[in-house]
Structure formats: structure tokens, C-alpha cells
Amino acid sequence: MFPRRLTSPSSEQSDPDAPVRATDNDAALARLSASQKKYFSDPYISALVPRAHLQKPRPPLINVGTYLRGTAVDELVDSWIERAGVHGRVQIVSLGAGSDTRFWRLAAGPRAEKIEKYIELDFPEVTSRKAMAVRKSKVLSPALGPADSVSVGDGGTSLRSAVYNLLPVDLRKTPGTSIAPLLATESGALLSPNLPTLLLFECVLAYMTPAASDALIRWFADYTQSGSSPLGSIVYEMFGLGDSFGRVMLNNLKERNVSLPGVGPYPNIASLPERFRRLNFTEAHALTLKDIRRDHVDADELERLSTLELLDEVEELDLVLGHYAITWGALVPESISADRKDWASWVLAPKTRERPEEE
Ligand SMILES: C[S@@+](CC[C@H](N)C(=O)[O-])C[C@H]1O[C@@H](n2cnc3c(N)ncnc32)[C@H](O)[C@@H]1O
Structure with a gap:
């Protein structure tokens, strides 16, 4: 959860974005660690981390945070696909995707057939590294389809396949001139305004000015509203840093x-859903990781987690988890207002706190 130094001082001087890109290494190591410690299973992450077997595990507090964020975002993504995909297929765009493995986890799961397109965007230095790792990996490449349907382009910085597309962009630039041309291909638009679209921003908007992130969300909102299809958005971020x-x-x-x-x-939890309300989203919710651990993890699962590692600093855990939140919202066009009420229940389910009595 905390970026560590992963670039040399000289590379930072010549490239001020190098430290921000390096935060991806940190996120990937955190995911690898939580998976190795059996908080969850991610059979794909080690293919994206160089010398994965030599990496040291992260502290228990980081593993717990990675577990809570990962499983809660997974649940929101799954329930979004269930709702949005009820009449057909959906598309997902992960912005600042880094070494995220969600595409492969979805492709191996029960909702794979629902996904028309899965698009990942990041700086070209990050996408070229990932494109190479994906092409080389026997674990990652099969999900892309036959080798002759997969192409690497733009000097090795993009990778395109039928569903999965990895594209290089600086998200701070004006979307109309940066993202729009990337999505226009010779065989037609990569993203359809007529299909429900989900935007994922996991640990990325904090590195951009509020004006740049608003412009980004607004651009996708205008694009999807032109086709009258619902837009979902999930943000995972730190907040309340005053x-x-x-x-x-x-x-x-x-x-x-x-x-x-x-x-x-975003000084407090109440301010987080404002991001979406200001941008005219129909629904907006936010929960801290502390809330999620308290109210949204089953008693049995909490017990399983407690056996994985000794976690003695519960106060410190609560302090850290209270500064990270998942915010999510849906923008449902007026023309499909009959569907609006369905989106009000796009929430994380409260979990059972006690195990049922044995009969
Ligand atoms: C902390 S990592 C998170 C990676 C991934 N979303 C995850 O949660 O595991 C932040 C990612 O956002 C990317 N990023 C930050 N600012 C960006 C920008 N202006 N344009 C493109 N990518 C950006 C970084 O390169 C990095 O891969």
C-alpha cells in the first residue's frame, strides 16, 4: 500500500514520472505476497513479477489491506457484470492497470463469455513491459486466443487481441486527443457506446490533478451516454490525508x-461519492477498507484470515485501513430509467457476523 523506492535517483531526475510508474511494482509485489500467503489465489501474478520466487513477503498489515481491496473490488466487478450483462455483453476499461491480473482471472471464471472487450491503459513504459511478459508467458498468453490473432504494435507498447487490449497513454492528456485515437482501429471502434462499460481506477487517480481525472471520467461518460448505455466506475484510493x-x-x-x-x-469518506455526483452519476457509494473488514467479510473468512499470519497491531491496522476507500458509482441514462432502480442495489453485501447454530 505504500510505494517504496524502486527507481534510481538519476532516472527520477531525467523522468519525473518514473516514481509514479514504479508504484506498479509495489502493487504487484503486494498482490504476489498476499497470494503466496494464501489470502487469495492469483495464479497469474507471478508471471508479471520478475524473479517472483525471490521476492520477500510484505508485512501482514499490507497483506490484509491487499486482500480486502482485491476481494471487495472483485465482488463489485462481478455484481456489475451480472447486472449490466443481463441483456448481453459488457466492456471493461482498467485505467493505470499496471500489472493487474483481473483480465486473466475473469477470463478463467464463469463470466468470461460476458466480456466483449477488456482494455488496459497505462504509460508506454509499463505497457511495453507487460506486453512482453504476456507474450512470453505460457500462463498468460492462452487467454488471448490463437497466436495469429494477437498483435504487438506501436514499437512494442501495445498488444491487441479479440478481447484483451493493452494500450499506451498518459492519462493526464486530453482524452479526446489521447484515448480516442487509440480506441479507433481500422476494423472499427474498440469500445462501443452501445454496450455497458465499467471503468476501473485502482490506485491511479491520486497521481493526477482533480481536473485531469474529471476530464477522463467525463469523456467516458459522454461517450457511453451517446449510445444510451450504463457506465459503472470503481475507484480505489487513499483519502483524508489532512x-x-x-x-x-x-x-x-x-x-x-x-x-x-x-x-x-477528499478529506473524509463523505466527500468521496461527491466525485461521481458532481459528474451526474445516478448512484454513488464509498466504504473504507476498515468498514469492509468490519461489515463485509464473513465470520468464517475472518477466522481463516486470522490463521494465516499473526497480526498484533490491530489499532495500527484500523488506522491504515481507515485511510483507504473503494468508491463506486453508476451513470444510467434517462432513456433507460426503468433500469435505474436496479443500480441502487449495486452494493457490497453485508456479511454474516456469526456462524449459524449447529442443528
Ligand atoms: C499503484 S499502481 C496501480 C496498478 C494497478 N491499478 C493495481 O491496482 O495493481 C499505479 C499505476 O497507474 C499508472 N499511472 C499513474 N499515472 C498515470 C498516467 N498519468 N497515465 C498512465 N498511467 C498512469 C502507473 O504507471 C501505475 O502502473
Whole structure:
């Protein structure tokens, strides 16, 4: 959850975005660690982490946070596909996808047939590394389809296949001139305005100004509304960094040349859904990871987690988990207003706190 130094000082001087790109290594190592410690199963992540078998596990607190974020976002994505895909297929766009493995996990799961397109966007340095790893990996490449239907282009920075598409872009640039041309292919538009679309922003908007992230969400909203199809969006991010915990975190990041221009407008949990309400989303919700651990993890599952590693700093855990949140929203066009009420129940299910009595 905390970016560590993963670039050399000289590369940071010549390229101010290098420290932000390096946060992907940190996210991937956290996922690898939580998977190796059996918080969840991710058979794909080790193919995306160089020398995965030599990597040290992350501390229990980080593993718990990675588990909570990962499983909660998975649940929201699954229930979004169920709702949005009730009449047909859907498309998912992961922005700042880094080394995320969600496409492969979905492709191996029961909702694979529902996905028309899965598009990942990131800086070209990140997409070229991932494109190469995906092509080389016997674990990752089969999900893309036959080898002759997969192409690598744009100097090795893009990878295109029937469903999965990995594309290079700086998300801070004006979407109409950066993302729009990437989505226009010779055989037609990669993204259809007529299909339900889900945007995933996991640990990325904090690195952009609020104006740039608003422009990004607004561009996708205008695009999907032109076809009258619902748009879903899930954001995972830190927030409320005005307290002493936040100040320490911001200072640590500053030492690593990482700044978080995107967290300013979000001092507390109530402010998070405002992002979507301001952009005219019909539904908007937010939960901290602390809320999720308390109210949305089954008693049996909490017990299983407690056997994985000793977690003695519960107060520290709550402090950290209370500064990370998942915010999600749906924009449902007026023309399909009959569907609007269905989206109000796109929430994380509350979990059973006690095991039922044995009969
Ligand atoms: C902390 S990592 C998160 C990766 C992945 N979403 C996850 O949760 O595991 C942040 C990612 O956002 C990408 N990113 C940040 N700012 C970006 C920008 N302006 N344009 C493209 N990608 C960006 C970084 O390169 C990095 O891969």
C-alpha cells in the first residue's frame, strides 16, 4: 500500500514520472505476497513479477489491506457484470492497470463469455513491459486466443487481441486527443457506446490533478451516454490525508518524489461519492477498507484470515485501513430509467457476523 523506492535517483531526475510508474511494482509485489500467503489465489501474478520466487513477503498489515481491496473490488466487478450483462455483453476499461491480473482471472471464471472487450491503459513504459511478459508467458498468453490473432504494435507498447487490449497513454492528456485515437482501429471502434462499460481506477487517480481525472471520467461518460448505455466506475484510493497519519504518508512519498495531487478534494469518506455526483452519476457509494473488514467479510473468512499470519497491531491496522476507500458509482441514462432502480442495489453485501447454530 505504500510505494517504496524502486527507481534510481538519476532516472527520477531525467523522468519525473518514473516514481509514479514504479508504484506498479509495489502493487504487484503486494498482490504476489498476499497470494503466496494464501489470502487469495492469483495464479497469474507471478508471471508479471520478475524473479517472483525471490521476492520477500510484505508485512501482514499490507497483506490484509491487499486482500480486502482485491476481494471487495472483485465482488463489485462481478455484481456489475451480472447486472449490466443481463441483456448481453459488457466492456471493461482498467485505467493505470499496471500489472493487474483481473483480465486473466475473469477470463478463467464463469463470466468470461460476458466480456466483449477488456482494455488496459497505462504509460508506454509499463505497457511495453507487460506486453512482453504476456507474450512470453505460457500462463498468460492462452487467454488471448490463437497466436495469429494477437498483435504487438506501436514499437512494442501495445498488444491487441479479440478481447484483451493493452494500450499506451498518459492519462493526464486530453482524452479526446489521447484515448480516442487509440480506441479507433481500422476494423472499427474498440469500445462501443452501445454496450455497458465499467471503468476501473485502482490506485491511479491520486497521481493526477482533480481536473485531469474529471476530464477522463467525463469523456467516458459522454461517450457511453451517446449510445444510451450504463457506465459503472470503481475507484480505489487513499483519502483524508489532512491528519497526522496523512502528513507522515505524504512526507514519505515526497521523499520518493511521488506527489498526490488528486487527494486534496477528499478529506473524509463523505466527500468521496461527491466525485461521481458532481459528474451526474445516478448512484454513488464509498466504504473504507476498515468498514469492509468490519461489515463485509464473513465470520468464517475472518477466522481463516486470522490463521494465516499473526497480526498484533490491530489499532495500527484500523488506522491504515481507515485511510483507504473503494468508491463506486453508476451513470444510467434517462432513456433507460426503468433500469435505474436496479443500480441502487449495486452494493457490497453485508456479511454474516456469526456462524449459524449447529442443528
Ligand atoms: C499503484 S499502481 C496501480 C496498478 C494497478 N491499478 C493495481 O491496482 O495493481 C499505479 C499505476 O497507474 C499508472 N499511472 C499513474 N499515472 C498515470 C498516467 N498519468 N497515465 C498512465 N498511467 C498512469 C502507473 O504507471 C501505475 O502502473
